[in-house]
Amino acid sequence: MTVTISPVVLRKVATNEAIDAELRDAIEQQQLFDWVLHWQPALYERLKALAAARVSPDNWPQSAHWNWVAKLNEIKDLLAHQTLCVVCEGMTQGLMRVDTVGKRCRLDSQKGLNLVYIDYLEVAPWNWDGPYFDPPRYRGIGTILLRAAIEIRLAEGFKGRIGLHSLPQSTTFYERCGLANRGPDAAYQSRLPYFEMTPEQVQAFLNRGSGK
C-alpha cells in the first residue's frame, strides 16, 4: 500500500508556532501502535481528571469499566476502510474513517444525495481543549481532517457534502465549522446529534483563510 502524504500545518499552542505536519491518506500499523502506547494512557489520565471534577456523567459514565481490548478490535478494522490521519513531530495526532458509499443526505434541501459520511474522527487526547485539561499541544487537526473528507468528494466531481454524528461534547466545534445540527438521532442507540453540510456551507468553510 502506497501512502500519499500531503503537507499541512498545525498550530503549536504552547509556542504559537506554525508546525509542519503530514496528512496521510491511510491509517497504518504505526498509528495503531501510537493509539495503544500513547493515546490510551493519555486518555486514561484525562478521564480520571473528568471523573474527579464530576463532569457531565452523560458523556463520561463514571461507573463504566473500560474495555480497551474491545475498542482496539474496532480500531483495527480501520485498516480495512478508507482512512486518513494527521502525523506531526513523529506522532499520530488525529484519525478519521469515512464511508463514501453507504450513506445518503438527510437535510430536506439535499435529501437522498450522495455524501461522505465520517464514521469516526478522533484527535489525540493531548490535543483536547477543555476546562479540565492541560492546554492542547496542537490545533488544526480536526479541521484538516474535516476538509480532507470534503476534498475527497470534491475530487469525485460532487459538491463536498459531508455528514457525521458528533459526540455530545464536541457539537460546538461542528457548529463552528458551519455544519447544520439536526439534533439527537433517535435511530442511533446513543442518540448522538447528527450534522450535515450543504454545498454553501462547504464553500464558506473552504473560504476560511483566503480573505473571502
Add this chain to the structure above:
Amino acid sequence: MKFYISKEWCLTAAELEAGANTLGAGILAMNPGPGEMASAPSSEGDEARIAFGQFVTLARRQRRLAIEALAKAADLDIGELLAIEQHDPHFAPEPRTVYQLANFFGVSRARLMELAGLTRPKNTAFVEQAIKFAARSASVAELNKEEQAVLEGLIKVLSEQDSR
C-alpha cells in the same frame, strides 16, 4: 490522494478548535465505546434511579405537598428535587438529599441510597422489586387507589431494615 491545503487555511481554520473539547465524531470515538461496559450496570442503575424518582413523586403527592413545599419541609434544593422527579436517569442526587428524603418519608436511608444509585445494592432483588412497583404507576393529578397501593408497596420495600 494528494490534498492541497494552504498554510493560511490551516492556521485560520485551526482557531475553530479553540476550547472545542475533544472533537470526536462517530460512535467509535465514544469513550467507552459501544458494548464496552462490562456487565452493563448502567441500565439497571438507570431503572433503579427512575424508581427512586417515582417513589419521591408518589410519596410527596400522598402528603399533598407541592415540590416547593417538600423542598422547604425537608430542607432540599428545589432544582435537585425537580431533576429527581423528572426521572432523569443521568442525574446523580447528592447523598445529603437522599438522606433528607429518607428521613422525611421514614424509609431506610441505606436502601434509598442504593435505589438512587449512590451506593451499590447488596441485594439486587429489592431494587428489582422497587422497579416493578414503580413501573406500575401512571402519572395523574390525584393519587388513586392503585397508586396508593403502589406507594405502599414501595414504602414496604424501602422500609425493610438492613442490618445497621
